Amino acid sequence: MDGITIAALSTELHHRLTDSLVDRVTMTDRHTLILHLYSQKEGRLVLTLGANPSRPVFGLTSSSPLPALTPPPSFTMFMRKHFRRARLKEVTSPLGERIINFLFDTVDDLGDERKLKLIFECMPRTANLIVVNEQNVILNALRHIDETVNRAREILPAHPYIAPPMQKRRSIRECLDMPYSELFAETNQKAPVSRVAYSTVVGFSPILGEEAAFRADLRSDHLFSALSESERLRLADALKSICHEIEANAFSPAIYTTQPEGTGANEQIVAHVISLTHLPYKIPFDRIADALTEHNAYVQEREALLRLQTSLSKRIGEHIKRTEKKRELHASDMAKGKTAELDKLKGELILAYIYSVPQGAQKVLLDNYYEPGTTILCELDPTRSPADNAARYFHRAKRNQRRLEAASKLLERDFEELAWLDSLAVAVRRAESYDDLLAIDHEYTVKTDRTTRRKRDTEQQLDDRSPGKPASKNRRCSKKYAESRHKSNRKKTKEAPPLPPRTFTSSDGFLIYVGRNNFQNESLLRKARKDDWWFHVKHVPGSHVIISTEGKDVPSTTLLEAAGIAVWYSGAGRFGGSAEVDYCRVRDVKKPSGALPGRVIYSQYKTIYTAPLDPTRLRRAVE
Known part of the structure; x- marks a missing residue:
C-alpha cells in the first residue's frame, strides 16, 4: 500500500464508516487489531488493522477471519476500556503518507465526552497503532518505541506524538504546476528511470515508477542520465498524466495478476487504485477496500503457506538425516553380522583339528574340508585352550547371527521409512494450498506420535518389571491422573472434517x-x-x-x-x-x-x- 492508495482508501472509509459504533474490540495476534463496527448504512463490519513490521495489513469484511486471542493482550483491554461504544467521526490521511487517522467520539469514566484518535501507521519496519488524545499526547501504542530504538521519535505513553518525517518530494499539485524542464532537477541523475519517476512525487511507490516508464515507452532499468531530452519530456508527461488521474480522483481499483482471471495457476501481483497499463491482467473492484482486503488475504495465505512449507521441509529433512544415520549404522551391523558363517566354520575346524592345534598359539592355519585344497587362518587366544577358542568362535557366530537378523529387519524398516519421508517431502514441495500442508502435517504428526507412544509404552513395560517404584502410591496416582487428562483432552478435541482429494x-x-x-x-x-x-x-x-x-x-x-x-x-x-x-x-x-x-x-x-x-x-x- 503506497501513499496514493492510502489517501484514496481513507476517503472511501470516511464516506462508508462515519458515525459507525465500535461494538467489540479483539486481537487475532500480537500485531493485528480487530474493530467490530456497526453502521446504519453498512450494517456490521469488521475493520482489521495489522501493524506487523514485516507487512502491514488492512481489511474490511463482514466477519472476523480468525478467532480472538485468549486471554486478550493488554492493548486489547486498553482499547476496550476507551473505545467501547465509541463513534467514528472522521477518517483522514496526511498527503502522500502511509498513515490513516481514525477520529472517535468517546465517553470517559466520569461520563465526560472527549475525542480520541487512533493512528494507523502502515509503513513497513515501523508499523504501529497509536492512540492520542485531543492534546496530541500518546495514551498508548501497540509497540512502544524508546530512545534506545529511535532517539528522535519516541512512542511512549504521556509523550507528545511526533509524526514521521515528511518525504522530501514534490506534491501532486507542485508537479502539475512545474515546468517539464524543472521536474527532475533535484533527483539523482544516475538512478534508473523508474526510481527517478517514483522518487519525484510524494506518495508514489516503485510500481508507479514502472507505470510512468511504461507510459513513456522507456525501459524502467535504463539510467536517467542516458536519456535524451525528448525521452525526458516523455517521462515527465507520463508522470503528469498519473498526477492528473490522482487529482481528478479517477481511480479504478483492481488486483493485478500474472494470468487472466479464472486461470488456474494465477498469482496476484499488487492491488492499486491507479490503472496500471504495464500489467495487462487485472480483476476490477468497485471499492478500494474490497480490493485491498482480498489482496492482503491472498498475501497472508501465501506467506502462511511458505512458513508452514519451510517448517515442514525442515522437520522432514532432519528426520531423513536421522533415519539415514540409522540406516548406515544398521548397514554396518549387517556387514559385521555376515561374518557369522565364517566364525562358525572356524569353530568347527578348530574342534576337528583340536589335537593338531598347539597350546598357547596365537594363530593357526587349518585345512577347509568343505573346499579341499584351501586353508583358513584362525586367530587364537594364547591364554585359552583350543576347545575354549572354538567355543569363543561359536559364541561370536551366534551373536553375529542375531545381529544379522536384527539388522536386516531394521534396515528394511529404515528403507520403508525413508521412502515414506521422501513421499512427504515431495508432497510438501507440490502442495498448492495451506490445507494441503495441514493434511501433510497431520499425517507426519500422527505417524511420529504413534512411534513415540510405542517407544514410551515399551519403556514403561520394562520399567514396570523393576520392583518397588511402579507399585508405589505416588506412581499409581500420577499415572491415573495422566490417563484421565489424556481421555479428557481426547474428548474435548474436535477434529476438523477431512480435506477432500x-x-x-x-x-x-x-x-x-x-x-x-x-x-x-x-x-x-x-x-x-x-x-x-x-x-x-x-x-x-x-x-x-x-x-x-x-x-x-x-x-x-x-x-x-x-x-x-x-x-x-x-x-x-x-x-x-x-x-x-x-x-x-x-x-x-x-x-x-x-x-x-x-x-x-x-x-x-x-x-x-x-x-x-x-x-x-x-x-x-x-x-
Missing part, C-alpha cells in the same frame, strides 16, 4: 481423483471401485491417482491425462521431462500388512511414458 474432470468427462497425502491415498484406494484405474509414477514418490470408471470403458485420452497428472504431483517434477507411470485396476493394488501409510504393491500393470500435465488445463470438479 483434488478432483478434476478429464476431457472425456471422467472424474480423476488425486491424493493430497499418504492418508488420503489410502482413503482413495479403499473407496475406489475394483474396476477403477490406479496410477503412480514408477519408483518415484508421489500422489496416487484414481480414475472413476463407473463401469464404463475409459478412452486412451483420459488414461494419458491421468498419467500426466500423476507425473505432475510426483517427485519426477512439474518442470522435468517425461517419466514412466504404472497403472492397473484397483483390484490389483494391495497394501502389505503393517506397511507405512501410502505403501502398496501391485500387479497386472501396464506402463505409460508421458510428460507432466498441468491439471489446471482440465476442469476442476466441485470438491
Whole structure:
C-alpha cells in the first residue's frame, strides 16, 4: 500500500464508516487489531488493522477471519476500556503518507465526552497503532518505541506524538504546476528511470515508477542520465498524466495478476487504485477496500503457506538425516553380522583339528574340508585352550547371527521409512494450498506420535518389571491422573472434517481423483471401485491417482491425462521431462500388512511414458 492508495482508501472509509459504533474490540495476534463496527448504512463490519513490521495489513469484511486471542493482550483491554461504544467521526490521511487517522467520539469514566484518535501507521519496519488524545499526547501504542530504538521519535505513553518525517518530494499539485524542464532537477541523475519517476512525487511507490516508464515507452532499468531530452519530456508527461488521474480522483481499483482471471495457476501481483497499463491482467473492484482486503488475504495465505512449507521441509529433512544415520549404522551391523558363517566354520575346524592345534598359539592355519585344497587362518587366544577358542568362535557366530537378523529387519524398516519421508517431502514441495500442508502435517504428526507412544509404552513395560517404584502410591496416582487428562483432552478435541482429494474432470468427462497425502491415498484406494484405474509414477514418490470408471470403458485420452497428472504431483517434477507411470485396476493394488501409510504393491500393470500435465488445463470438479 503506497501513499496514493492510502489517501484514496481513507476517503472511501470516511464516506462508508462515519458515525459507525465500535461494538467489540479483539486481537487475532500480537500485531493485528480487530474493530467490530456497526453502521446504519453498512450494517456490521469488521475493520482489521495489522501493524506487523514485516507487512502491514488492512481489511474490511463482514466477519472476523480468525478467532480472538485468549486471554486478550493488554492493548486489547486498553482499547476496550476507551473505545467501547465509541463513534467514528472522521477518517483522514496526511498527503502522500502511509498513515490513516481514525477520529472517535468517546465517553470517559466520569461520563465526560472527549475525542480520541487512533493512528494507523502502515509503513513497513515501523508499523504501529497509536492512540492520542485531543492534546496530541500518546495514551498508548501497540509497540512502544524508546530512545534506545529511535532517539528522535519516541512512542511512549504521556509523550507528545511526533509524526514521521515528511518525504522530501514534490506534491501532486507542485508537479502539475512545474515546468517539464524543472521536474527532475533535484533527483539523482544516475538512478534508473523508474526510481527517478517514483522518487519525484510524494506518495508514489516503485510500481508507479514502472507505470510512468511504461507510459513513456522507456525501459524502467535504463539510467536517467542516458536519456535524451525528448525521452525526458516523455517521462515527465507520463508522470503528469498519473498526477492528473490522482487529482481528478479517477481511480479504478483492481488486483493485478500474472494470468487472466479464472486461470488456474494465477498469482496476484499488487492491488492499486491507479490503472496500471504495464500489467495487462487485472480483476476490477468497485471499492478500494474490497480490493485491498482480498489482496492482503491472498498475501497472508501465501506467506502462511511458505512458513508452514519451510517448517515442514525442515522437520522432514532432519528426520531423513536421522533415519539415514540409522540406516548406515544398521548397514554396518549387517556387514559385521555376515561374518557369522565364517566364525562358525572356524569353530568347527578348530574342534576337528583340536589335537593338531598347539597350546598357547596365537594363530593357526587349518585345512577347509568343505573346499579341499584351501586353508583358513584362525586367530587364537594364547591364554585359552583350543576347545575354549572354538567355543569363543561359536559364541561370536551366534551373536553375529542375531545381529544379522536384527539388522536386516531394521534396515528394511529404515528403507520403508525413508521412502515414506521422501513421499512427504515431495508432497510438501507440490502442495498448492495451506490445507494441503495441514493434511501433510497431520499425517507426519500422527505417524511420529504413534512411534513415540510405542517407544514410551515399551519403556514403561520394562520399567514396570523393576520392583518397588511402579507399585508405589505416588506412581499409581500420577499415572491415573495422566490417563484421565489424556481421555479428557481426547474428548474435548474436535477434529476438523477431512480435506477432500483434488478432483478434476478429464476431457472425456471422467472424474480423476488425486491424493493430497499418504492418508488420503489410502482413503482413495479403499473407496475406489475394483474396476477403477490406479496410477503412480514408477519408483518415484508421489500422489496416487484414481480414475472413476463407473463401469464404463475409459478412452486412451483420459488414461494419458491421468498419467500426466500423476507425473505432475510426483517427485519426477512439474518442470522435468517425461517419466514412466504404472497403472492397473484397483483390484490389483494391495497394501502389505503393517506397511507405512501410502505403501502398496501391485500387479497386472501396464506402463505409460508421458510428460507432466498441468491439471489446471482440465476442469476442476466441485470438491
